[in-house]
Amino acid sequence: MGLLRTIFIIVLVWYLFKVLGRIFAPILMRFAAKKAEQRFGDQFEQFRNQQQRTEPKKEGEVTIDKIPNRKASNKDxxxxxxxxEID
Known part of the structure; x- marks a missing residue:
């Protein structure tokens, strides 16, 4: 009797999870999409503000922001x- 009761509870929880998932999944997806849109918008605004703060560059002008570290190659x-190739 205990085995059947356990199986019944597992099946009941499974179906309850599926029903609640169908109800709450769209709400959670909308919330996640809204948060992602907000983060991308904030990053875009930061980039745009940074671009506006820097002085405009002449066309064809090259600037180097960071010089990469040069690593000495080990010849040994x-x-x-x-x-x-062997056929």
Whole structure:
């Protein structure tokens, strides 16, 4: 009797979860989409404000914001082996 009761409770919870999921899923998706839209809008506004604060550049002018770190190559890594294809 306990096994049938446990199976019945599991099936009941499963169907309850499916019904509630169908009801609340669209609401949750709308909320997530609205939050994502708000975040993208905020990032766009920050980018636009940053672009407006900087002085306009002449056409063709090149600026470097960050110089990449140059790493010295290690020549003692290993030997170069030339491979040939064998048919």
């Amino acid at each position: 890594v290993g030997d170069y082996v030339d491979f040939e």
